[in-house]
Amino acid sequence: MDAFWQLYSEKRIEKITIKDITIKAGYNRSTFYKYFTDVYDVLEQIESSILPDLEKHKDILMDTNKHLSLIHITEVYNRNKKYFVVLLGKNGDPAFHEKIKNVYKELIRPSFQSIYTDDLTLEYTLEYMMSAFIGVLTYCFTQEEDPDIQKLIQILWNLMHNEHSKIVNLMF
Known part of the structure; x- marks a missing residue:
């Protein structure tokens, strides 16, 4: 989530790939998919956590x-x-x-x-x-x-x- 947020703070969600997130986070794709379905799911989970x-x-x-x-x-x-x-x-x-x-x-x-x-x-x-x-x-x-x-x-x-x-x- 932190890796996604760093990317989202710099650019629009349409420009963020799962590869970008996993490289920044230091995890592989399968770890990402264990917790999220796509980049929009990460954003949804962050938004839900602050409402x-x-x-x-x-x-x-x-x-x-x-x-x-x-x-x-x-x-x-x-x-x-x-x-x-x-x-x-x-x-x-x-x-x-x-x-x-x-x-x-x-x-x-x-x-x-x-x-x-x-x-x-x-x-x-x-x-x-x-x-x-x-x-x-x-x-x-x-x-x-x-x-x-x-x-x-x-x-x-x-x-x-x-x-x-x-x-x-x-x-x-």
Whole structure:
């Protein structure tokens, strides 16, 4: 996995061969196939390992007010920084954007179900919020090599809370 990640950090997945991985890792092809079916399987396993497991982590992902914990997001980022910088960057996996968005949509869904009883409004609200969140993260990772995640979290917090009414008033 480390050998694959080193290669993936440098080039797109379409350009990575199993031969490249096994040479870099110092293993033979049969060892690779013992654990993975192809290069996409390696990427899938890495992505799965850094996405929170909703059932296991539901309590720690939400703060005492049943809101998504920005502290937790910071901890997740710090633990998986080398992956997020690449996966959400310009050469990252577009499917990862959807995966992480869907995980967090499901996580915050219970908090919004009491506010939006109409399913369509709930779905649009969740999509809007998580698309904006992932969009800001992606923008950050394409602009900075080593983003200040604490500052980013503060900006997102301000956008979601203090600044929301100002932005809405400017737009409409």
